[in-house]
Amino acid sequence: NAGVTQTPKFQVLKTGQSMTLQCAQDMNHEYMSWYRQDPGMGLRLIHYSVGAGITDQGEVPNGYNVSRSTTEDFPLRLLSAAPSQTSVYFCASRIGTVNSPLHFGNGTRLTVT
Amino acid sequence: AQKVTQAQTEISVVEKEDVTLDCVYETRDTTYYLFWYKQPPSGELVFLIRRNSFDEQNEISGRYSWNFQKSTSSFNFTITASQVVDSAVYFCALSGNEKLTFGTGTRLTIIP
Numbered sequence: 132n133a134g135v136t137q138t139p140k141f142q143v144l145k146t147g148q149s150m151t152l153q154c155a156q157d158m159n160h161e162y163m164s165w166y167r168q169d170p171g172m173g174l175r176l177i178h179y180s181v182g183a184g185i186t187d188q189g190e191v192p193n194g195y196n197v198s199r200s201t202t203e204d205f206p207l208r209l210l211s212a213a214p215s216q217t218s219v220y221f222c223a224s225r226i227g228t229v230n231s232p233l234h235f236g237n238g239t240r241l242t243v244t
Numbered sequence: 245a246q247k248v249t250q251a252q253t254e255i256s257v258v259e260k261e262d263v264t265l266d267c268v269y270e271t272r273d274t275t276y277y278l279f280w281y282k283q284p285p286s287g288e289l290v291f292l293i294r295r296n297s298f299d300e301q302n303e304i305s306g307r308y309s310w311n312f313q314k315s316t317s318s319f320n321f322t323i324t325a326s327q328v329v330d331s332a333v334y335f336c337a338l339s340g341n342e343k344l345t346f347g348t349g350t351r352l353t354i355i356p
Contacts, residue, residue, distance in 0.1 A: 162342070171253075173335060173348040174289075181342055189343060221289065229339050230277045230296060235289040 273340030
């Protein structure tokens with residue numbers, strides 16, 4: 132059982148480049164989300180989705196786009212990378228109820244130069 | 245708006261000592277859920293416990309225990325007889341809706 136799979140594990144971008152961080156889960160979870168982790172700031176919610184075709188903004192959505200065309204996949208797009216987007220990105224999923232714990236992927240470490 | 249405060253940025257204790265990690269939260273929701281996650285040096289995030297706002301019973305799981313006090317909006321985590329494997333960053337989190345809000349984490353180092 133793979134759980135939540137994130138690719139790539141590491142990525143280096145130049146300022147202005149675009150890229151997509153991939154996230155897939157095989158647990159048939161309705162809810163998926165993206166967080167970024169920065170030193171001293173904990174995990175901050177970027178975007179989330181309560182089901183296929185539905186997405187919403189979290190705490191720090193600027194500079195990122197998401198879509199949810201299937202239950203399994205929730206890609207995060209950086210439109211024009213900036214050094215401020217250097218971070219570790221985590222994708223997470225859970226079943227539909229808000230009291231359920233999140234299952235996290237192993238993270239993507241992104242560096243923007 | 246939801247807020248979680250973990251005032252202890254870093255804690256170091258000698259192995260076998262007990263240690264308590266503090267978590268204070270703010271929310272306007274009458275029903276909400278509190279969580280603790282562990283992030284070991286390998287980087288993955290591991291779920292430890294969930295507590296519902298209407299259940300103030302303390303919980304013990306082996307060397308771990310959690311003290312939920314609604315009157316002080318706190319959900320503290322105690323490790324008894326700490327071990328080197330407990331070294332990690334610990335996050336407290338709060339959910340009252342579709343958004344799970346994390347605290348900034350406490351880095352716990354257990355000294356052999």
